Amino acid sequence: MGETSHDRAAPRPLAGWRALAADVGDVVRHPLFQYLAATAAALVLLFARAPVAGVMPELFAEDGAWTSSLHTRGFWETVFHGRRGSDYPVFGNVLLLWLGRQWCDLVHGGDLLHLAGDCARVSYLAFAAAISLPVLLLRRQLPGVRLPAVWLLACFLPLGLHDRSPSGFEILGRAANGGFLCLFIAFVLAWHRLANVRHRGAALATDVGLLACAATNPLCHAILPVTIWPSLAAAGQAPHRRLWQLPADRLFPWGLVTAVIFLVTVGMPAPQAKRLPVTAPPLTPEAIVEIGLARSMLYPVAWPVYRQLSTARTLLLALVCAAVGWRLAQPRHRAVYLGGLTVMAIASLALVLFRTELGQCLGGYRTTFPDRYFYAQHLVALPLLVLLASDAQERLRGAARMLPGAVLVALGLTAIVREPAWTVPTHPVSGNGRSSFAARLAEALEQQRFVDADLRPATDGAFLEVPNPDGRPKRLIVPREGAIRSLDRARRLARLPPGPAPRLLR
Amino acid sequence: MRAVATTAPSAATPPALGTDAGLQRGACRLLAWAICLGVILATGSTAFSTVEWHARAAFRARFGRPGEPMVDVRDLVGVVRLADGAEVEQAFHTDRDDLDGLQLRTVNWKTTPVAADCRWRLEVEQEGGAPRRVLRTGRIDPRRAGDWSFLEIGFPALPDSSRQRLVLVVSGPADDPGAVMGLPLFNAAAPHPPAVVRAAEGPLTGCLHLMLLHPGAAP
Numbered sequence: 016m017g018e019t020s021h022d023r024a025a026p027r028p029l030a031g032w033r034a035l036a037a038d039v040g041d042v043v044r045h046p047l048f049q050y051l052a053a054t055a056a057a058l059v060l061l062f063a064r065a066p067v068a069g070v071m072p073e074l075f076a077e078d079g080a081w082t083s084s085l086h087t088r089g090f091w092e093t094v095f096h097g098r099r100g101s102d103y104p105v106f107g108n109v110l111l112l113w114l115g116r117q118w119c120d121l122v123h124g125g126d127l128l129h130l131a132g133d134c135a136r137v138s139y140l141a142f143a144a145a146i147s148l149p150v151l152l153l154r155r156q157l158p159g160v161r162l163p164a165v166w167l168l169a170c171f172l173p174l175g176l177h178d179r180s181p182s183g184f185e186i187l188g189r190a191a192n193g194g195f196l197c198l199f200i201a202f203v204l205a206w207h208r209l210a211n212v213r214h215r216g217a218a219l220a221t222d223v224g225l226l227a228c229a230a231t232n233p234l235c236h237a238i239l240p241v242t243i244w245p246s247l248a249a250a251g252q253a254p255h256r257r258l259w260q261l262p263a264d265r266l267f268p269w270g271l272v273t274a275v276i277f278l279v280t281v282g283m284p285a286p287q288a289k290r291l292p293v294t295a296p297p298l299t300p301e302a303i304v305e306i307g308l309a310r311s312m313l314y315p316v317a318w319p320v321y322r323q324l325s326t327a328r329t330l331l332l333a334l335v336c337a338a339v340g341w342r343l344a345q346p347r348h349r350a351v352y353l354g355g356l357t358v359m360a361i362a363s364l365a366l367v368l369f370r371t372e373l374g375q376c377l378g379g380y381r382t383t384f385p386d387r388y389f390y391a392q393h394l395v396a397l398p399l400l401v402l403l404a405s406d407a408q409e410r411l412r413g414a415a416r417m418l419p420g421a422v423l424v425a426l427g428l429t430a431i432v433r434e435p436a437w438t439v440p441t442h443p444v445s446g447n448g449r450s451s452f453a454a455r456l457a458e459a460l461e462q463q464r465f466v467d468a469d470l471r472p473a474t475d476g477a478f479l480e481v482p483n484p485d486g487r488p489k490r491l492i493v494p495r496e497g498a499i500r501s502l503d504r505a506r507r508l509a510r511l512p513p514g515p516a517p518r519l520l521r
Numbered sequence: 522m523r524a525v526a527t528t529a530p531s532a533a534t535p536p537a538l539g540t541d542a543g544l545q546r547g548a549c550r551l552l553a554w555a556i557c558l559g560v561i562l563a564t565g566s567t568a569f570s571t572v573e574w575h576a577r578a579a580f581r582a583r584f585g586r587p588g589e590p591m592v593d594v595r596d597l598v599g600v601v602r603l604a605d606g607a608e609v610e611q612a613f614h615t616d617r618d619d620l621d622g623l624q625l626r627t628v629n630w631k632t633t634p635v636a637a638d639c640r641w642r643l644e645v646e647q648e649g650g651a652p653r654r655v656l657r658t659g660r661i662d663p664r665r666a667g668d669w670s671f672l673e674i675g676f677p678a679l680p681d682s683s684r685q686r687l688v689l690v691v692s693g694p695a696d697d698p699g700a701v702m703g704l705p706l707f708n709a710a711a712p713h714p715p716a717v718v719r720a721a722e723g724p725l726t727g728c729l730h731l732m733l734l735h736p737g738a739a740p
Contacts, residue, residue: 069576
């Protein structure tokens with residue numbers, strides 16, 4: 016029987032679907048897709064863990080100050096002069112706030128009542144993207160179950176969210192404390208740079224990322240010198256050539272060079288003045304052990320029993336960890352362990368030298384506050400922990416092979432149970448009185464608290480000074496027109512709390 | 522003479538770009554990416570919105586009864602450490618009956634205060650200069666005091682609170698246990714009687730930051 020044209024065309028749609036299904040399978044296996052999926056999942060998890068920044072329309076601490084500066088002075092002025100004393104740029108933090116502002120303009124038409132929430136969303140996203148970075152960049156270094164293990168442990172990193180002195184709400188959703196995250200990003204980028212990057216374009220992109228980290232967190236400068244290693248190694252392989260004669264794809268350390276220029280022109284930040292109302296006494300040896308060793312370096316493994324630690328126990332635990340690491344770590348991973356521990360040690364040293372008030376804050380293993388100073392070191396520790404567990408598994412025999420994995424699973428499960436994502440921590444800071452942002456905006460307009468770009472009172476000023484809810488000195492400066500439009504919209508939507516309508520809205 | 526490859530391209534070889542097959546292949550890949558990214562966006566935004574809805578409900582449950590400010594406050598004047606028998610009195614008035622709680626702004630200097638004997642009492646001023654009458658009393662657990670946050674004090678409702686001039690008295694332990702809670706005093710935005718401070722900090726002229734709670738306050 017002869018084949019008709021209809022018969023010949025029939026299988027085509029099925030073949031098309033099969034091809035599409037195969038392509039979908041390819042996409043699902045693609046590193047970029049897995050990175051985006053991991054970022055989206057981490058975003059939801061992190062938001063569930065500490066949603067206060069996303070649901071309360073208040074800009075927190077420097078988020079408010081830098082947003083004000085963005086409004087009045089613009090992006091680059093805020094980057095270089097945002098910090099008190101203008102001693103060091105805050106590129107990453109200001110970039111997040113600027114993106115939050117753009118998001119607010121794009122999605123909410125510049126409604127200032129959404130500004131804090133939008134900045135928080137961008138900050139959650141940045142945190143999620145950063146902790147998912149190994150999924151994109153360290154696939155070969157963390158094969159198999161190691162990669163999801165690092166990602167999961169990072170998603171449930173203990174942040175003191177349900178502590179009696181909670182401080183996790185200061186980290187998640189806050190651009191102000193995103194600078195610490197740069198230490199982890201720089202560590203991952205440097206690892207990727209040394210282990211995977213073989214082409215000039217990838218090297219350049221990685222170095223730009225490293226430079227951005229260094230322009231946000233000065234501790235990242237300590238990581239940058241490792242980027243010169245591939246060039247040195249290449250020069251060693253071709254000793255007859257000069258450095259400038261090497262092929263262009265020989266991984267010239269662009270980031271390091273620009274960072275040196277940057278450091279020469281900008282300099283390092285000055286140690287900040289103490290922020291506590293009482294003068295912090297010099298650190299005792301016990302406090303140094305607590306800050307530099309227990310809280311900074313051992314916490315990722317010791318956090319479930321942190322309050323039971325003491326100086327002697329900390330030193331003993333450090334010895335045990337060092338012995339376990341020395342005995343079980345595989346020689347092929349030594350460079351990673353050394354690099355990670357060096358990064359953690361540098362951060363710890365900086366805290367001991369320049370944040371002496373932490374001795375009083377931690378108060379002898381009584382509290383974990385302030386978690387923001389330590390979370391970056393703990394993120395760096397996670398891949399090292401997972402690698403060590405996998406190394407130990409290779410070395411151990413019999414039933415003991417299960418032990419390292421069991422320890423990691425126990426740590427992860429304890430974190431999930433102790434800081435559950437399903438219990439919303441409603442830190443009291445979120446209930447700062449009845450004086451809502453909308454009401455304070457209306458009050459500022461009613462009182463005509465207009466200022467010019469130099470923050471001087473001016474009747475025709477283009478900006479509005481919004482009073483702080485608790486009388487603290489940090490002021491929030493917003494565009495006058497934006498405030499009027501936002502309140503007008505709020506009134507239309509009946510979101511404005513009861514009270515006299517601002518005259519200027521009529 | 523050069524050897525010439527005679528084998529035909531394998532079936533796995535992708536079609537060349539620019540041909541119909543190549544365009545179809547590219548479009549198919551593009552569609553696959555669009556589908557996968559769409560799935561991420563849809564599930565991600567749905568999950569995020571669900572968490573946000575849940576969080577907003579939790580926050581409403583926790584802070585859904587916003588207090589009415591005794592008076593709006595401005596700049597910080599100072600902080601009274603509740604130790605060594607320190608005592609702070611704040612007179613106030615409410616326009617509404619059934620006052621059944623207060624929210625008191627506290628500080629803890631970023632430490633967890635130790636359990637100490639902190640007390641509060643609510644008194645009413647009598648006519649003719651007679652001694653004040655105690656209406657409600659209770660203890661405060663300083664460990665609950667956050668930093669620059671509000672500590673809630675609940676009590677049975679006062680039916681005629683709008684017709685009374687009330688005074689809140691908060692006192693600390695007789696000794697100094699070290700890590701204690703503090704009460705910040707602020708300049709009031711409108712004329713208001715300042716708090717009376719009996720503490721080592723000396724004379725401080727400012728108001729406590731108090732929120733007055735009534736049943737059925739609008740969320």
